[in-house]
Amino acid sequence: MRAMRFGRFGGPEVLEEADVPDPSAGPGETLVQVEAAGVNFGDIKQIAGEHTDGPYAPQGPLPRIPGMEVVGRTKAGQRVLGYVPQGGYAAKTVVADRHLVALPPGMGAGEALAVLVQGLTAWHLLRSVARIRPGESVVVHAAAGGTGSLLVQLAREFGAGRIIATASSDEKRAFALELGADAAIDGDAAGYRERVLDANHGHPVDIVLDAIGGPVLDAALDTLGYLGRLVTYGVSSRQTASAIAPSRLAVDSITAAGFWVIPLIVRNGAGGAELAELLDLTARHRLRPLVGAEYDLARARDAHEDLLGRRTKGKLILRP
Structure with a gap:
C-alpha cells in the first residue's frame, strides 16, 4: 500500500x-x-x-x-x-x-x-481548562487556523460576551469576523496589549487562548483582568516565552495553564x-x-x- x-x-x-x-x-x-x-x-x-x-x-x-x-x-x-x-x-x-x-x-x-484532534482541543480549552462563563471576553490567537477557527465558533456557542480574534493578515482577520468574532486584530507581539484592550473597549479580558508562544504569550498576560485565564496549547512560533513569576499571578489572581489533548484521548478514548x-x-x-x-x-x-x-x-x- x-x-x-x-x-x-x-x-x-x-x-x-x-x-x-x-x-x-x-x-x-x-x-x-x-x-x-x-x-x-x-x-x-x-x-x-x-x-x-x-x-x-x-x-x-x-x-x-x-x-x-x-x-x-x-x-x-x-x-x-x-x-x-x-x-x-x-x-x-x-x-x-x-x-x-x-x-x-x-x-x-x-x-x-x-x-x-483540533475540535476536541477547542472544546476542552474552553470547557475544561478556561471554564468559560456566559458573558466573558475571549481572545483567540491564530483564529483562522484549524483549532482557532473552531474556538471562535465554540466560544460563541458557549455564550462568550465578546470574542477577539488575532490573525496575521487582512484576509484571515476578515475570515475570523465571518466566523463570529466581534473584533479581529493583528496578533504581532509589538503593540499587542494596546490592540487587545482597544478591541475590548478599553477593558482587560477574561480568557486568552494561545498556540503561538514566545513574546506573544508574554504580551497576552498583560491583557488579563482579575481572575483572568491564559491557556497555552502550542508553540507554533517555536520561540521561548519568559518565565511567569508566581507573584505576578498571585497579585492579579491570574491563572496560567497548559493543555495537550493527546493524553486525554489516550486515557478516555x-x-x-x-x-x-x-x-x-x-x-x-x-x-x-x-x-x-x-x-x-x-x-x-x-x-x-x-x-x-x-x-x-x-x-x-x-x-x-
Missing part, C-alpha cells in the same frame, strides 16, 4: 513515499481503508523527534508512518472517524475500537477530521460525549469546521511546509 514515512528525524524533507505491507488488525482493533488523513502540528513534532519520550510518544523503530487521524471505511463498509498514535499517512491503517466512531451520513472527510457533541453541532450546521487545502498523500511535505509557513487556513487533509 501507499504510505508516507520518515527514516530519520527532521523537517518536512525527511518524509518519503513508500510501498509498505498492509497492516493487520488484532483483538480490539479495526482495519480502515483510509479516505483522508488529517494534518496536525503534532505530526510535524513527531517527525522532528520532539515526542520521542514519555507514555504518549509514538512507539517502534524508524522508519515510521506519521499521522494521528483518519476518515475511512471498515471492511463492512461503515464510514468512520478514528484516532491513531501513528500510521495515518497511508492507504490503510489499524484503529483501536475505543478510538473509532461512526460518522453521520453525508459528513465530509475534512469536516470530520477537523473536529477530532476518542469516542465520547465531547466528540459526539462536536459531530452533532457540525451535522446541524451550528459548527462550521473550516476545511483548508487538500493534498495528494505524496505531497505531505508540501502540507507540512505550508503549515509551518502559516500559509494555511483551516484543516489540511491528505488523500491517499
